[in-house]
Amino acid sequence: MEQLLNSSEQFFQVEKPIIEFRGVSKTYPSGTHALEDVNIKINNGEFVFVVGSSGAGKSTFMKLIMREEKANTGKIIVNGFELTSMKRRDVPMLRRTMGIVFQDFRLIPTMNVFDNVAFAMHVVGASGRNVRREVSRALSKVGLGNKARSMPAQLSGGEQQRVGLARALVNSPDLIIADEPTGNVDPNMSYEIVSMLTEINKLGTTVLMVTHDHNLVRDFQHRVIMLDGGKIVADNAGGDIG
Secondary structure: OOEEOOOOOOOEEOOOOOEEEEEEEEEOOOOOEEEEEEEEEEOOOOEEEEEOOOOOOHHHHHHHHOOOOOOOEEEEEEOOEEOOOOOHHHHHHHHOOEEEEOOOOOOOOOOOHHHHHHHHHHHOOOOHHHHHHHHHHHHHHOOOHHHOOOOHHHOOHHHHHHHHHHHHHOOOOOEEEEEOOOOOOOHHHHHHHHHHHHHHHHOOOEEEEEOOOHHHHHHHOOEEEEEEOOEEEEEEOOOOOO
16 A cells, blocks of 8 residues: 655655656657666565666666656656655655665765765764764675775775775665676676675665676676667566576
């Protein structure tokens, strides 16, 4: 049963799936048709790879889920929120339910590792005690418990991405969105990062990961959604990219 959120706006909390697109299309003002009539369901607890060539619609797909963009037509439900009717002032409520891992790390260079991860908790008003406990726990999960006082410039690319992963994890989100998280690290670290995401997924967190690395997709054998020309052209299990 749908339950009205305690908010000034009329958008609704719904049951599973955790992500659902119903007839979603997106055209930019330039006239670019980024997505066309996309229908997809991603259930709570799944690990899904999103693949496709450049310009296939992957970035738009992710931006719609994060509500960085709005669809022109259709309905999008993410983590219990109906995004199509959501007002901009309510977007932070949605984003508090997800952790985001970026290709380019996006660490704050003037903050040490601990403070970069803690920043995600300060944003949601966590207490100092919770910050200390959860940041330490998140850094330990990604193998960086001994790097808490290091500055980003002192870390390798792989270590910086692990800090980004700890930051995404620290608020215990229901959904992790990883946008090409292995794009700037070496193959060994790429495998390690996806292994970490897989272990996190096994604990119940839904993971949605965009990647160009078909070897990783085949090796980890999760569900694969393939986009081409703004349409979903394949939706396969077991790492099958066709």
